[in-house]
Amino acid sequence: MGEIFANYDIVGAVWKTIQLAVLSAIGATVIGTIVAVLRVSPVPVLRGIGTTFVNTFRNTPLTVLMIMSVLGFSFLLGLQIREDFADNAFWWAVIMLSLYHAAFVCEALRSGINTVPAGQAEAARSIGLTFKQSLLEVILPQSFRGAIAPLVSTYIALIKNTTVAAVIGVAESAGILATITENEGGSLPLFLVFALIFVVLTLPLGVLGTNLSRKLAVKR
Amino acid sequence: MNARRMGAAGAAVLIALGLAACGSSSDGSGDAAAEKATGKKIKIGTKFDQPGLGLKKGTEMSGFDIDVATYVAKELGSNAPDIEWVQAVSAQRETLLSSGQVDMIVATYSITDKRKEQVAFAGPYFIAGQDLLVRADEKDITGPESMVGKKLCSVKGSTPAQKVADKYPGVNLQEFATYSECVAGLVSKAVDAVTTDDTILAGFAAQDQFKGKLKVVGKTFSEENYGIGLKKGDTEMCQKVTDAINKMIKDGAWQKAVDKNFGPANYKPSTGNPPTPAACS
Structure with missing residues (x-):
């Protein structure tokens, strides 16, 4: 086992996984929030756009999205982000992970928004706040708090889903695992080590989420 | 009612044809069926x-x-x-x-x-042996040395992909989970060559949909x-x-x-x- 760690850049691969996860989490949060706002907006067209986005990305397998990004967008349509294939695959992976999980972030947020009593929105409007103001100052802050538990689940799923990027050749954890298995043969201890790496990455997030949701819970 | 009956009859015919097709194809594989x-x-x-x-x-x-x-x-x-x-x-x-x-x-x-x-x-x-699969009209690629600056595709983690990455670092390498995706990229001209064992490449080149479109370079380097x-x-x-x-x-x-x-x-x-x-x- 020590020999394997010496011969392969496992740390580099895990670092790549973390980069993928962090960048995609940021992307998913930003896009997801925007889509959630669209879905609760009073304008039917915007609601329609939001619903279509969620239904499209939530119901498409991530593997299909990944392969489509390189095989479809990059190869057939020529939408190459970077000249170098490895960089190109990495950035497409970030985009697809962001879009896919944005759908889940949106739904988590929307469930959070639904925990805010209608009276809050009505009160905000009745004291003269605009839609934007009541959303940013009253509804969203409370809904983020209510959405912490499902959001954390989404981020944990995102971290594990970064392994799907291996199908387009991103050199992250699952990619190096494939390389090691090819050269050294498959072994249970090795798989367990990689499983453990993911536990180490996701467990703190779960603990943090539990603490946060307890601390920030809206007292009603 | 009539239309429905015709539909049912049509479906039955289709199923029968399908079964017949299955039967004949397994006969085709030689004495195995007998x-x-x-x-x-x-x-x-x-x-x-x-x-x-x-x-x-x-x-x-x-x-x-x-x-x-x-x-x-x-x-x-x-x-x-x-x-x-x-x-x-x-x-x-x-x-x-x-x-x-x-x-x-x-x-x-x-x-x-x-x-x-x-x-x-x-x-x-x-x-x-490891070889290169290229489009049938390809003239520039004659072996791994001529791949520098070209776009190559292989399977993530596979021995051929590792070998190319180690020996020819100037090659722009795209990796997928299976060779089918690489071949799709080759046909759509997004990559210039696919590399792995010549047997696997020949298997793809022999497929009906690629016949005459792809060729194995024929210069093994492993x-x-x-x-x-x-x-x-x-x-x-x-x-x-x-x-x-x-x-x-x-x-x-x-x-x-x-x-x-x-x-x-x-x-x-x-x-x-x-x-x-x-x-x-």
């Missing part, structure tokens, strides 16, 4: 997704590995109907053997010292000895399988299998074929 089961079951691990080597289409298996495995199984006393095909993806081959889920593995399984620590090998039954993977320590089994391979090469069945599976791609096995199987240890 053979009776001997009752001596054997489980063979192979690839299900590699045209020309091991491909599962419906319930029918075809390819060079399949032909070799069927021949060897017959020598061991199991006819074609006794064989249970088990999908053996690269990462699981050692585990499948050591846990006894398969009796042997015939799946483009290169004999290496590292793998010998975990499993036993009979063979080689074929010597393949040597892969395909062996039949067996459970470690089973010398008796190893000896029997080795004898079967020897017999297959001697009585012409080996050459027939090569012609049948790789012939349409105009592919000639590299020098050293047919190989001499090594003695079992």
Whole structure:
């Protein structure tokens, strides 16, 4: 086992996984929030756009999205982000992970928004706040708090889903695992080590989420 | 009501046709269908997704590995109907053997010292080599040296991909999970070449939809000895399988299998074929 760690850049691969996860989490949060706002907006067209986005990305397998990004967008349509294939695959992976999980972030947020009593929105409007103001100052802050538990689940799923990027050749954890298995043969201890790496990455997030949701819970 | 009845009749005809098609295709695979089961079951691990080597289409298996495995199984006393095909993806081959889920593995399984620590090998039954698959009108690419600055595709983590990355760092390498995606990229001109064992490449070039569109460069730059993977320590089994391979090469069945599976791609096995199987240890 020590020999394997010496011969392969496992740390580099895990670092790549973390980069993928962090960048995609940021992307998913930003896009997801925007889509959630669209879905609760009073304008039917915007609601329609939001619903279509969620239904499209939530119901498409991530593997299909990944392969489509390189095989479809990059190869057939020529939408190459970077000249170098490895960089190109990495950035497409970030985009697809962001879009896919944005759908889940949106739904988590929307469930959070639904925990805010209608009276809050009505009160905000009745004291003269605009839609934007009541959303940013009253509804969203409370809904983020209510959405912490499902959001954390989404981020944990995102971290594990970064392994799907291996199908387009991103050199992250699952990619190096494939390389090691090819050269050294498959072994249970090795798989367990990689499983453990993911536990180490996701467990703190779960603990943090539990603490946060307890601390920030809206007292009603 | 009438329309519905006609629809039902149409569906029945379609199903009957479908069944007929299945029947005729299994007859086409030679005397296999005529053979009776001997009752001596054997489980063979192979690839299900590699045209020309091991491909599962419906319930029918075809390819060079399949032909070799069927021949060897017959020598061991199991006819074609006794064989249970088990999908053996690269990462699981050692585990499948050591846990006894398969009796042997015939799946483009290169004999290496590292793998010998975990499993036993009979063979080689074929010597393949890493090569390049290009579009039929390609003139610039004649070997790995001419790939610098070109776009190459291979499978993530595979030995050929690693070799190219180590030896020719100037090559722009895209990696996918399977070769089918690479071939799709090659056909759409997004990549210039696909690299892996020449047998696998020839299998793709021989597929109906790519016939005449793709060619194997034919300049191998590595040597892969395909062996039949067996459970470690089973010398008796190893000896029997080795004898079967020897017999297959001697009585012409080996050459027939090569012609049948790789012939349409105009592919000639590299020098050293047919190989001499090594003695079992």
